[in-house]
Amino acid sequence: xxxxxxxxxxxxxxxxxxxxxxxxxxxxxxxxxxxxxxxxxxxxxxxxxxxxxxxxxxxxxxxxxxxxxxxxxxxxxxxxxxxxxxxxxxxxxxxxxxxxxxxxxxxxxxxxxxxxxxxxxxxxxxxxxxxxxxxxxxxxxxxxxxxxxxxxxxxxxxxxxxxxxxxxxxxxxxxxxxxxxxxxxxxxxxxxxxxxxxxxxxxxxxxxxxxxxxxxxxxxxxxxxxxxxxxxxxxxxxxxxxxxxxxxxxxxxxxxxxxxxx
Numbered sequence: 001x002x003x004x005x006x007x008x009x010x011x012x013x014x015x016x017x018x019x020x021x022x023x024x025x026x027x028x029x030x031x032x033x034x035x036x037x038x039x040x041x042x043x044x045x046x047x048x049x050x051x052x053x054x055x056x057x058x059x060x061x062x063x064x065x066x067x068x069x070x071x072x073x074x075x076x077x078x079x080x081x082x083x084x085x086x087x088x089x090x091x092x093x094x095x096x097x098x099x100x101x102x103x104x105x106x107x108x109x110x111x112x113x114x115x116x117x118x119x120x121x122x123x124x125x126x127x128x129x130x131x132x133x134x135x136x137x138x139x140x141x142x143x144x145x146x147x148x149x150x151x152x153x154x155x156x157x158x159x160x161x162x163x164x165x166x167x168x169x170x171x172x173x174x175x176x177x178x179x180x181x182x183x184x185x186x187x188x189x190x191x192x193x194x195x196x197x198x199x200x201x202x203x204x205x206x207x208x209x210x211x212x213x214x215x216x217x218x219x220x221x222x223x224x225x226x227x228x229x230x231x232x233x234x235x236x237x238x239x240x241x242x243x244x245x246x247x248x249x250x251x252x253x254x255x256x257x258x259x260x261x262x
Contacts, residue, residue: 015044017129019136022080023073029255030078031141033155034069035092035133035212036062037082045089049112059106060086062158064234069156071244076252078154079144081137088114090129093155093211096122100208101130107164137216145220152182152255153217153224158231159202168202171195172247173228175203177210178218182225185254193246195233202228223258 020037039061041048047055054060066082073080083092088111094101102125104114117125144151161168172195176183183199190197203209210226217224227247234240 014124014128015042016127016132017042017085018132019081020084021136021140022070022082023077024079024140026073026077026079027149028077028079029150029152030076030251031144031151031153032069032073032076032078032080033137033153033212033216034062034065034080034082034157035155036087036157037066037069038084039086040084041086041089045113048088048114050088050109054109055086057109058158058160058231059109059111060088063231064229064240065156065158065231067237067240068158068229068234068244071241072156072248072251075244075248079140081140083133085129090125092130092133093209095211096126096130098208098211101126107160134215137212141216141220141222151220151222152258153213153222154182154251155212155226157226157228158234159228161230161232163202168230169196170198170201171230171233172197173201173203174199175205175210175226175228176200177205177213177224179221179224181258182223182254185257186225186250189250189253193250195246223255
């Protein structure tokens with residue numbers, strides 16, 4: 001369950017939105033992260049000026065990603081850390097100074113509530129959403145390092161089949177930052193998945209999408225990768241479960257490749 005803490009000050013009360021952590025006792029090496037798990041916009045931010053359709057669209061979250069991450073968590077016996085708040089309030093895969101952290105425009109949608117965010121508001125959202133989430137993730141990673149579990153960080157995302165009117169053929173994207181070991185092992189083994197798989201597609205580190213990998217895995221030199229699944233393949237819980245059943249053996253084999261120094 002989301003832990004929401006309030007910190008009182010003479011000027012105001014700050015609500016902190018902590019990460020949701022599931023399967024924390026899992027003994028596996030893999031730490032799954034889903035930064036865009038939720039489209040929830042807490043009351044203090046209203047509806048950000050968006051119609052209901054926009055709040056349900058891919059701009060507000062990664063549809064199907066949490067269901068996929070949960071299925072992978074069960075099948076791989078992996079801990080899962082996921083976000084309780086919409087990426088439109090704060091995109092947890094963006095640094096505090098990144099324009100996309102609180103986007104005023106996302107694909108074809110304007111986000112009126114983000115159009116004129118002041119420096120003070122940016123700092124407040126960072127303190128309320130970004131800092132607690134990444135602190136919680138860091139604590140979990142450090143705990144598992146201390147236990148000798150040799151963590152491997154895998155972030156789970158979904159992407160829209162059509163972007164700015166252009167159809168995307170790729171179904172499964174495997175994205176790396178500076179450390180490409182795990183990504184390449186996954187791609188090498190991807191023939192058994194039955195999905196159109198590409199390395200560094202539909203995004204790459206050059207697009208600024210690997211912030212969590214850099215922040216959380218980089219300092220500890222942990223193997224890491226970002227996975228993107230086209231969201232039309234995750235439209236129902238059954239579809240997400242089926243995709244997880246295809247992905248889990250490949251991911252576990254790729255992690256084993258790392259252990260063997262392959």
